[in-house]
Amino acid sequence: MSYQSRKQKILKIVEEQGEADVKELALKVETSEITIRRDLALMATDGLIFRTHGGAMKLSLANIPASFEQKIAANIEQKDYIARLAAQEIQDGDIIFMDCGSTVSRLCQFIKHKRIKIITNSLPIVYELSNTEVSINLIGGELDNKRQAVHGQIAIEHIKRYKADKAFLGIDGISIENGLSAASEKEAEITISMAAQANQTFLLCDSSKLGKDKYLKFAPLSIVQVLVTNEVSEQLKPYQDLGIRVLY
């Protein structure tokens, strides 16, 4: 039997049952386990199924909570390192903006006991900080389920009504040549608005994003005063030469 026809059978079984393990598939498709494994590996790289340890799952099932799963898990130590550095810059009495970046949300754990006011569009941050010392101003507007954050015109107008001491913002890409870039227009708008309304803008940016450009180039480096990152590197020199304070 060819790979193509096995693929059909496997796909059918996985779609119907939601999940299946290698043994079971080997039996039903009448081939060896090793062949099933090879098939599953191919199908997974083609994005047809989600490969689990011991079998496979229907994509939709495996990713159900992806919408509200925060992409926090990746590089957690780096993010915490950056967040800790940034937290040291926050003093009691500060009014700060925080956007919905995953690194930014790691800040919460370090600022729970500070007497500050936070203006944010991120629901996870609100969860994390409600019933703490921190006072929260929630940015209103349309809720984006995938990002668990508020975006859009109304949100922008909300931000423009406030002036803050500091803004702590995430970014998808940053480079000397092209400045700041983002994967989504919505997030870019929020970033620009918050930066414009803050006296000091902190960019929280792990080393994987340095020198990278993303889909939308949306702002010059000049809107940033402080770059917080996790790597001592020659790469940082040009940012310092531009007058940006770099923390690492």
Next chain:
Amino acid sequence: MSYQSRKQKILKIVEEQGEADVKELALKVETSEITIRRDLALMATDGLIFRTHGGAMKLSLANIPASFEQKIAANIEQKDYIARLAAQEIQDGDIIFMDCGSTVSRLCQFIKHKRIKIITNSLPIVYELSNTEVSINLIGGELDNKRQAVHGQIAIEHIKRYKADKAFLGIDGISIENGLSAASEKEAEITISMAAQANQTFLLCDSSKLGKDKYLKFAPLSIVQVLVTNEVSEQLKPYQDLGIRVLY
């Protein structure tokens, strides 16, 4: 069984019950407690659940202060009865306001699958309805920790920008003589604004509040079109005589 499928099961149990302990999960998922612990740890860092000592909680419930929880828990059957009646008045395509009343929040369970837009100042409602069919517009402003809701001038202005088909509002007291009354000025403002911007105002009001006056008398009965309650009573007659539709 793979982590992914256990994750699904655990998530389902925790979402349904609000919380679950390790023993219980181990039994239901048919694995050892230590495996459940490991799963819970992963799920917690992914932001899927809130890890407690001994088990896990639904994220949304984790941070809600006890006072609010108690309010929700009180007279739950009556509130659900009223909420079910009110839900029948909501059609696909509706744009509705919901305030932060405890009876109003019971509406969520009945409207998850409706294709509607909800404008609300209540965080528990947002938690409950995020990742459902419902589209959410969050009212911005200062977060009141005790009520888990947004209030104040900015919130009022946010409300005034929208026009909705229906408003579903809670109330602390209502009487023929004095109209609507509330225990707090902040909530009264929100009630008035939402009622003013909606074509039809539904008051969700269990029988314990009928004929009672509270601290602040803030609006006449004329802002209400429909009164939803749980008791057939002679008390309701005068409201009907005033042209208010009464559901029970």
Next chain:
DNA sequence: TTATTTTTGATTAATTTTGATTACATTTGA
């Protein structure tokens, strides 16, 4: 046909997952 490539399956080594045990931490209740 014969040579060559591709696919498959068996074997073994490496990895991942799991559960048991112990020591440590937290909560509970006197």
Next chain:
DNA sequence: TCAAATGTAATCAAAATTAATCAAAAATAA
């Protein structure tokens, strides 16, 4: 507050799964 009870983290060994390697079988091409 302290001590018992309960829950957790850490460590390790066993079990299950997978990756890697290679040879046999099947398909393809010359």
